[in-house]
Amino acid sequence: MSWSAMRLVSLGVAAVVVDRVGIEPLYWIGGSLLALAGVLGLVLLGGQRLQALEPGVAG
Numbered sequence: 001m002s003w004s005a006m007r008l009v010s011l012g013v014a015a016v017v018v019d020r021v022g023i024e025p026l027y028w029i030g031g032s033l034l035a036l037a038g039v040l041g042l043v044l045l046g047g048q049r050l051q052a053l054e055p056g057v058a059g
Contacts, residue, residue, distance in 0.1 A: 001009075017026055 014026060017029075
């Protein structure tokens with residue numbers, strides 16, 4: 001499916017969830033997913049060595 005179609009599906013699912021349980025749980029779910037993505041990103045990045053490039057050097 002295309003990105004646009006999946007966005008429409010996501011809006012439909014969110015509308016059903018809001019209709020069933022209200023808006024507050026949807027905010028909690030969204031915030032939890034965002035926090036999980038951040039933690040996962042930090043864990044996966046943990047093995048990488050980060051260093052600044054010299055000025056004028058393209059990466």
